[in-house]
Amino acid sequence: MGEVGGLLREWRTRRRLSQLALAHEAEISPRHLSFLETGRSAPSREMVLRLAEHLDVPLRDRDQLLLAAGYAPVYPRRALDSPELSRVRAAVRLVLRAHEPWPAVAVDRRWRLVDGNAAVPVLTAGAAPHLLRPPVNALRLTLHPDGLAPRVLNLGQWRAHLLARLRRQAQLTADPDLTALLDELRGYPGGTDPEPVEPGPGDVVVPLRLRHGDGELTLLSTVSTFGTPLDVTVEELSIETFLPGDDATAAALRAATPGGAPLRRPDPGSASGHRP
Incomplete structure (x- = not known):
């Protein structure tokens, strides 16, 4: 004991x-x-x-x-593609589609992509194919020099935000895989943890400023989770949505999304479909 x-x-x-x-x-x-x-x-x-x-x-x-303590576990760990979680999958898809044409992705506790809507390719354009093969890690895809990083206009600021977020998550959960991911991301070009960027006058959130064609997208990130989870897999799901920060970004997303295809999701039995 x-x-x-x-x-x-x-x-x-x-x-x-x-x-x-x-x-x-x-x-x-x-x-x-x-x-x-x-x-x-x-x-x-x-x-x-x-x-x-x-x-x-x-x-x-x-x-x-x-x-x-010598007792049996009480919280189930169902695979996301199991029949028991069909309503959860349907709810996730409903939320993702409802946000179109704003990009939105669902990730698991290790930031592996579970699902994404039709606007996601606007974010991932130009990323190396090996970073888009399942299981896709959203943070690796964002900060890798072959991923989104060359298109992120405020890379230092956005990288500082993501590393701080991952560091807090690793500390709160004591998950060694998150610690390993943090070490990997710190090793990408740019050095270790960058210094936090002081907010400027009028700043209220950290935007993602992404090069898009000859222009720029200004995106604001929001995160949603299930409020009353009783299953381990469900508790560890989160949906991140990138909302337009200005009218030009909204217009560009509306123009880019029609006919778009969602980022390819892992097949059942792959990293995000296995039983945790």
Whole structure:
């Protein structure tokens, strides 16, 4: 039982909570929490789930806590192409299509492309074929010198934003694959983590400024997730939409999208279709 105690302590430390603060939030005594973390007391199944909830532990890792405490996992990990997730797939497609002609993609927890709408080729034009072969990693595609990077007019600013976002995600989840991806992206031309760019007068968000033909697209990114997931795969899905930041960008996207084809999705059984 000491294994689960050590894991709970790691998650508490990662969330920068003291034993007193976590005990107060979970409505247990600090002494009891101390006994759980040191292995002097064995947590019940309900206690493991209660502490995981207050520590905001991802569903995938809540199952690991349960296993470490000697209990069976409770959160399913269905493949995205399974019959049980057909409504989820339909909902994702509905959201992606609803955003056309604005580009939108669905990615999994490791930034692998799950789906994309008909406007995505506007973003990926000119990228090397090897970066577009499934499984496509959205961050690698964006920052790779053979990907979108040569077209990103504010590459330093956008790269700083993406690396900071990935770094926070790796720290929050302790996922070694995300850490490896972060190390890879840091090794691309441009050095290690760039300095954060100071916002200018009137700036409210970091735009993606992308060369498009003889002009420029100014895109604002938004991210959507399922609000009440009970499945590991569903919790780890996110949809990123690139909205036009000005009238010229909106007109260019409307002109470019008709007849476009969505970025080719992985076949069932490939990296994003396997059982996590």
